[in-house]
Amino acid sequence: MDAKTKKNRIGHKTLSKSFNLWFWGALTCFSQEHMQTFGYLCSMLPIIEKLYPDDVSDQQDKIHAYTAFFNTNPMLGSVIVGITASLEEARANDTGIDGETINDMRAGLMGPIAGIGDSLIDGTLIPILLGIALGMSQNGSPIGAIFYIVVWDLLAYFGQRFLYFRGYKLGDKAVGFLVGKQGKAVRRAIGVVGSMVVGGVLATWVNVTTSVKLRNANGHVFLNLQKQLDTIYPVLLTIIVTLLCWWLMAKKHVSAIWTMIILIGVALVGVVIGFFNPGLKY
Structure with a gap:
């Protein structure tokens, strides 16, 4: 690895800061016009500042790529931010990646990630956790509510963190899987499982x-x-x-x-x- 490549590397501390900004800010400044754009842009600021430390005008030029409309499932969307960090690192090292390539990547991933995330998180995971919590809350017990809050928060934080760093590690290799035939098969399978879970919760708790x-x-x-x-x-x-x-x-x-x-x-x-x-x- 040459000196230039070493210089344009994103450290673990910077990646953690970027992830935390996404986790806490993905849905801030949310509007029908911009959706998650500002949360996404904010999470990329530490990456841009790290990779282009000496030129403010260069930072402004590079960050412009992240002002385009962005909206996906906020849970699984962290993998897109991780992939973007990897591509931004590649752009800083003159590997042929440009802002248009990054925009095309995230525009192409928004839909598939939203489809997987909505089925897996909203249609499968949350109903399962709520079903367990409802069972624990019988006779007015607060244990079910405490269980749901604690387990959901832990899964949300560490699950998103894992996806973020996995996306950074895989980089553009993850894109082919998420938008290819395998990704479509995964989305279909998760959708079927999610429908089964919702049906099970309905039969158990709705009367x-x-x-x-x-x-x-x-x-x-x-x-x-x-x-x-x-x-x-x-x-x-x-x-x-x-x-x-x-x-x-x-x-x-x-x-x-x-x-x-x-x-x-x-x-x-x-x-x-x-x-x-x-x-x-x-």
């Missing part, structure tokens, strides 16, 4: 029933609506509510928050008219 009972003049129940529904299609109301949520978010693009507000409204109206009975005593 919608009605309390509607019709009585005759003597006060005897001659129609129990829930029992009748169970003879036709067990957990029918649960499936209807689930499909309603899916339709609102997937087809009508209603946010998760508004979907929950709608469900609360439906529940309140149902309790008032006697369709639902939460079993509360006043």
